[in-house]
Amino acid sequence: MSENVPNAEDAAEESAELPKVESREDLMRIIQALVFASPDIVTLKKLREILGLSPCGADCAACGFYRAQCPGCNESCGQVFHQAEGEACPLYRCPVQKHRQASCAFCPSLPCDLWRATRDPRMTEEEFEQSIGERIARLRGFP
Numbered sequence: 001m002s003e004n005v006p007n008a009e010d011a012a013e014e015s016a017e018l019p020k021v022e023s024r025e026d027l028m029r030i031i032q033a034l035v036f037a038s039p040d041i042v043t044l045k046k047l048r049e050i051l052g053l054s055p056c057g058a059d060c061a062a063c064g065f066y067r068a069q070c071p072g073c074n075e076s077c078g079q080v081f082h083q084a085e086g087e088a089c090p091l092y093r094c095p096v097q098k099h100r101q102a103s104c105a106f107c108p109s110l111p112c113d114l115w116r117a118t119r120d121p122r123m124t125e126e127e128f129e130q131s132i133g134e135r136i137a138r139l140r141g142f143p
Contacts, residue, residue: 025106048074048102055103056115057135058092090114105139 002025035105044134054060060072070081089095094114095101111132 020119023117029106045074045077045096051101053131053138054092056089057103057105057137057139058091059138089118103139110136110139 021097048054054073055078056073058073060066060070060074065081066072070076073080073089073092078088078096079086080089080092085087091104091114095104095107100109101107103111104115115132120131123131
């Protein structure tokens with residue numbers, strides 16, 4: 001057998017060194033560690049794009065403004081249609097630029113005052129609370 005081909009014993013030894021994944025939070029932290037360890041290969045932005053995840057859990061593809069008036073949060077680095085020219089959305093800026101996270105998913109304050117301050121004025125209170133619940137579920141379901 002070639003020396004470059006690992007045998008079963010080598011494979012078992014290597015897998016024993018891998019961290020145990022007991023929850024989605026563990027998996028998220030491992031993925032983020034990989035991103036930070038090799039930022040030239042995998043970026044947080046690329047990770048969000050692959051998974052279709054915006055930092056606040058919004059589903060850009062389901063938005064009526066997506067593509068027609070807005071390229072999406074990830075594509076525009078948070079400078080979406082409803083923000084002032086050249087300004088990133090606070091729900092992008094906080095996790096991505098300030099805290100260097102892929103999203104708000106593991107913020108202990110989720111949903112925070114910033115989420116409440118960025119409420120879509122066209123939504124009723126009930127619709128807004130439902131939207132928050134859906135976005136949190138989407139974020140917590142990642143990856």
